[in-house]
Amino acid sequence: MLHTVNDYLNQAEHNRGLADFLRDFKVDCLDWAVTCLFYSAVHYVNAYLRKNNITIPRRHKGDQRGPGRTNIVQQDPALSFIYASYRHLNDESSDARYELKKINAADYDKFLVTQLDKIEAYIIPKVSS
16 A cells, blocks of 8 residues: 555654653653654654655655665755755664664654654655645
8 A cells, every 4th residue: 555645744743742742741751752753853854755646655764675765865966955864863763773772852852852843844745735
């Protein structure tokens, strides 16, 4: 089943809502909150890809089968503007999950959330018709 641009936008909002809930009510779960922020970014990128009829990769990183989502964000001239923000969220999410990095509230509020805000503000006008 092919998902629509709105499906991806709704999922991005859903993930952001969970991140906000965790930040407000489970501050000890900021590792999962940053993961939700990253997956929100993934779905904003998916919305862009769907809108532009670009095949949505099943992986973040590319391999012999083709580019991954991160490669596309980095290399597509229309998406490269958000690459740094996307990579920060990806890296922080990965570090929280696999390296057990503790995310502090100040970094979360002042840096990580602003990375998703930048992605959202950039993508929404590009996918809205």
